[in-house]
Amino acid sequence: MADVTFCSLPDDNLVEFACQVAAHFYQLRQPVLITCQDKAQADAVDEALWVKEPASFVPHNLADEGPKSGSPVAIYWPEAPAPRGRAVLINLHEAIPHVAVQCAQIFEAVPNSEALKVAARTRFRSYQQQGAAPKHLSLADFLAQTH
Template sequence: MTRVSFHFNVPHRLEYACRLLRKATRQNARIAVTGAVLTLVELDRALWSFEPTEFIPHVLLREGQALPERLADTPVCLTATLAGAPHHDVLLNLGAEPPAGFESFERLIEIVSTDDDERAAARARWRHYASRGYAIEKHEVPA
């Protein structure tokens, strides 16, 4: 069963996502990131400029685009639909809704900022996962 984790009170979601992805890739994890297309484009830009002395290997898949074979080993895949995800280890959801197909991943991570609307959407996602029997881990991010 998929392990679900929520990270609450994150001041800057994309910056936190970059740090999380850096940590995960250092541990040789393979991560799919899903969310709205504009959010994924912003994350793609943030990953390119996050740390001037290091690179977080990633690929941004456009709608309907298949992952090219030469990029199959890329540890981070940004995709709006999980049908194109090349691996199913860790899923980072930056979207407002529970992603369709999340249950095929070993782990799901939700990042929640301090924004009231985002917190309300996160509560709805929490209820969605809990109502389906998923155990949920809660992580409070220190200010």
């Protein structure tokens, strides 16, 4: 089973969470897959990655776009073809995506709102039932300990 990390967020901004974690792993040269709830959320992640400062740009593509070899960060939603060969999964979907079994590391958000926390707790228990031992820390602590 993958190494699963749940990151508490200071707010409910899942898009910014995905951008920060993707940028971190891009710097480590780890291929990333961001799974989104739907195409609209995927478009929001795509746009957020495009508007970053040039020095912090993260090469990325939506799952149905870009070169055949892919880009360092692929953005996926349920109806799109899932890219293969990704070491890191950043899950923005309310459920555990089927592509999770392909990834060595999985990152899940724990937003501030109670409704989103309930969904995160459900995923946490699901990972435990699948044999994982999920870790939980703040996004700030994760980013600080790995830089």
